[in-house]
Amino acid sequence: MIKVLITDDHPVVRRGIRQILEDDERIEKVSEAARGKELLEKLREEKFDVILLDISLPGGNGLDLIGQIKKVQPSAAVLMLSIYSEELYAIKALKLGAAGYLTKTSAPEELLTAVHKVSKGERYISVKLADKLADDLVTKSDNQVFQSLSAREMDVLILLASGRSFTQIAADLSLSPKTISTYRARLLIKLKLKTTTELIRYAIIQSLPKKRSEIDL
Numbered sequence: 001m002i003k004v005l006i007t008d009d010h011p012v013v014r015r016g017i018r019q020i021l022e023d024d025e026r027i028e029k030v031s032e033a034a035r036g037k038e039l040l041e042k043l044r045e046e047k048f049d050v051i052l053l054d055i056s057l058p059g060g061n062g063l064d065l066i067g068q069i070k071k072v073q074p075s076a077a078v079l080m081l082s083i084y085s086e087e088l089y090a091i092k093a094l095k096l097g098a099a100g101y102l103t104k105t106s107a108p109e110e111l112l113t114a115v116h117k118v119s120k121g122e123r124y125i126s127v128k129l130a131d132k133l134a135d136d137l138v139t140k141s142d143n144q145v146f147q148s149l150s151a152r153e154m155d156v157l158i159l160l161a162s163g164r165s166f167t168q169i170a171a172d173l174s175l176s177p178k179t180i181s182t183y184r185a186r187l188l189i190k191l192k193l194k195t196t197t198e199l200i201r202y203a204i205i206q207s208l209p210k211k212r213s214e215i216d217l
Contacts, residue, residue: 001028002119003047007039007062008032008054008081013104017052017081020108026116036060036068043072049119053098055082055089055151059174063089063151066096077118081111086129088154100124148190156183160196161203 004021008014014032021030031048033039035058039051051069055062066078077099082089090101099118102111106126114124149157152173159169166177166184173180184196193199 002026002049002115003029003031004050004052004115005031005033005039005042005048006052007034007036007057007065008052009034009056009058013054017111020111021115024112034058036062036065039065040068040072043069043076047073048076050115051076051078052081052115053078055080055084055093061151061155063093063096066093066098070097077121079114079118079124081106086126089151090125090129092151094123094125101129102126149187153183153187153190156180157187157199157203160184160187161200163200 004027006014006017006021008017011034014034018030018032021027031042031046033042037059039053042048043051053062053065053069057065062080062082069076069078078097080089080093080098080101081104082101083104085103086101093101099121100114100123102114102124106114110126117124155173156169159172164172166180169175169180170177184199187199188194191199191202193202
């Protein structure tokens with residue numbers, strides 16, 4: 001029997017996922033958390049087999065929580081469930097210790113398959129991502145620079161691509177405009193670009209989300 005903890009700041013999303021999980025007789029219990037702090041508090045109180053974790057959370061980033069989760073409950077399997085495409089975050093999440101990665105567009109059957117697989121100590125990636133990884137190995141595609149971006153740098157890049165100002169991005173991420181400017185400078189150096197316009201063009205080429213609504217889902 002499996003105990004699952006859903007961590008997502010959208011009540012409607014949590015309710016939908018919970019319904020899917022509770023319809024499976026092999027899942028014993030489903031609990032919920034709306035933000036990282038609540039997640040860690042629940043982990044200190046109760047043992048869970050699988051943590052369903054979103055990337056975009058209030059006051060933090062789901063990727064940053066993976067290490068903290070492993071410190072509190074090393075045996076818990078972290079399954080990322082995000083609106084972001086696998087190309088953006090899956091490999092980074094797996095390297096940080098996640099057991100699997102799914103997008104929120106996945107079918108309910110795939111979600112259940114992933115939950116059961118990671119609960120057994122196995123990893124789960126979609127067929128699409130597996131094919132991509134295989135293609136990368138065959139073609140020796142070099143995407144190391146893109147993969148080297150931190151989670152926060154990715155946030156800033158996406159918001160810059162959406163046309164938001166430094167002040168607006170600072171408010172969205174609870175940071176100062178000066179800090180956002182620093183992140184922009186780092187992005188320019190890492191990606192070997194010169195202007196914000198080039199950053200936006202890069203984001204489009206990489207098929208990053210271009211609207212704030214796409215980020216918050």
